[in-house]
Structure formats: structure tokens, C-alpha cells
Amino acid sequence: MGKIVVFGAGGRAGRRVVEEAAARGHAVTAVTRTPDSRFADRRITVVGGDVTDPASVAAAATGHDAAITAAARLDVPAVEFYTAATRALVAGLTEVGVSRLVLVGIGSALEVEPGHRMLDDPAFPADHRAFALGHVAQLDVLADASIDWVVLAPPPVFLDESAARTGRYRTGGQTLLVPSPGSFSYADLAVALVDEAESPRHHRTMVAVGP
Numbered sequence: 527m528g529k530i531v532v533f534g535a536g537g538r539a540g541r542r543v544v545e546e547a548a549a550r551g552h553a554v555t556a557v558t559r560t561p562d563s564r565f566a567d568r569r570i571t572v573v574g575g576d577v578t579d580p581a582s583v584a585a586a587a588t589g590h591d592a593a594i595t596a597a598a599r600l601d602v603p604a605v606e607f608y609t610a611a612t613r614a615l616v617a618g619l620t621e622v623g624v625s626r627l628v629l630v631g632i633g634s635a636l637e638v639e640p641g642h643r644m645l646d647d648p649a650f651p652a653d654h655r656a657f658a659l660g661h662v663a664q665l666d667v668l669a670d671a672s673i674d675w676v677v678l679a680p681p682p683v684f685l686d687e688s689a690a691r692t693g694r695y696r697t698g699g700q701t702l703l704v705p706s707p708g709s710f711s712y713a714d715l716a717v718a719l720v721d722e723a724e725s726p727r728h729h730r731t732m733v734a735v736g737p
Contacts, residue, residue, distance in 0.1 A: 529590040530723055531555040531624070533577045533615070534597030536564070538687055539630055542716035543594050544570060546691075550720065557586045578610040583618025592626040592723040593619055604660025612667040620673055628722045630715070631679035634658040635665075636734050637701045644682055644702065665732060676722050677732040678715070686711040693717050697727075698734040710737050 530547045534540040535556035541564070544556045548567045556565055557575040565572055576582040577597045587593055595615060599607045612629075619627060634644040635658050644650065645658040661677075668675050681703065689711035695718045696703055718735045722728065 528592065528724070529553045529555070530720070531557060531587045531590040531593045533557045533575070533583070533586070533593065533595040533611075534630075535572070536560070537596055537598060538685070538712050539715060539719075540594075540596035542712045543596060543719050546713070546716040546720045547594075547723070550724070552720075552724075555586055555590065576614075578607070578614050580614045580617040580621070583614050584621045585618075587619055587624045588622045590622075590624050592628065593624050594628045594719050594723050596630045596719075604657045605663045606660075608660040608664040609667055612664045616667065616671040616673055620671075625674050626723060626726060627673050627675040628719050629664070629668075629675065629677045630719065631664075631677040631732055632658050632661040633679050633682035633702065633734070633736075635661050635732070636679055636682075639701075668730070674726065674729055676726070676728045676730070678718055678722065678735045679732055680715050681706065681710050681734075681736040683709055685709075685715060689713065691717065692737075695735055695737060700732055701734065703734050703736045710735075 530552050532544050535544050536558035547554045548569045554570045556572045561572045561574040575586045645655050686709045691713035695714050
């Protein structure tokens, strides 16, 4: 099995990614801002790190085969955080030779029809639009990166924290999946993310993912 580094490992998505990767036999480095002992599996190493700092990214990612990021910050402007984090990830991973990066996107950045994203609707809440635009800015940074990346965008619904893992999901293009799912679990999002880290199927693009 390989070695996967997970940034944002303390969050709801990141924690499940760490658990999913470890359950498959991977050695996992879980990167959080404030490391603790929340993971008991011996295959999981928890380290402190700053996803917006290229040197910190490089230190955490050295010797790994792939990186997954589910990092988010709500206490700074989304565009500022996501652009800084994506630049640091690209720079740090490139420095240490980690060529595969899988990122969690946002469903509201997907198109509802050609040329019209969900976040472009005038009725879309302004505070949610600001957060979604951070993810869009992330794509702008990735467009110029040499690393092999993919953004998986879950549906624009509240992800289910308690639903059991089914191991099933669908992927599409850059439009919302139809029929629109009523819910999607963090556990199955983690399955999709680890699948893309293990056996890349999509390259240098954003992909809708859902049940």
C-alpha cells in the first residue's frame, strides 16, 4: 500500500478521508492545525501543519505518494484562504515530488446549464456565494499548476455526518448530477477522494460527485 497525506484532517470530511485511507491499508499522515490523538490507528501519524505555508506542506508531504486536502477556514475570507492554500500545496508538493493532489470542491460552483453556475443565480445567498467563489479562485490557481490534480465537487446539500458508508457514488462532469441527490454522506465522499488518490481517473479538472 501507499502513503497518503491528508490536509484538513481535523474536519468532518478530512477525518473520514484519514479513516478511509487507513482502513485500506495505507500509511496516512493527518495534518491539522493543532495535532492531537484523535486517531488511534497505528497506520495514522498526526502532525501539525499550515496548509497555506509551502514549507509546512513540503515537510508534511515528503515521502508520500498522493495528497488529499479537505482544509477550510471560516475565519478568513474564502478567496484569500483557498488561493493561499492552493498555491502552497502546489509549491510544497512539487518541491518534494508528490505529483497527485485531490481536492474537495463545492457543488454550487457546478453548472446548472451550460455557462450558468449555481452560484450565479441572483437568488443565491451572498454569504454562500463568497465561500463558493473561494473554491472558484482555487481552480484559477490550479489551471497554471504542473501537478496532476482533480477537484471533486459534492452536491450543494448538507452532507450527512451520520450516514453509514455504502462505498457507492457517481461522478460526472462540471454540471450538477441529475437527478439531484437528496443527501450525500461524508463517508462516501471520502471513498471517492481516496479512490482518486489511489487510482486516478480524472485529471486537471473539476468533477461532480454524488450518490
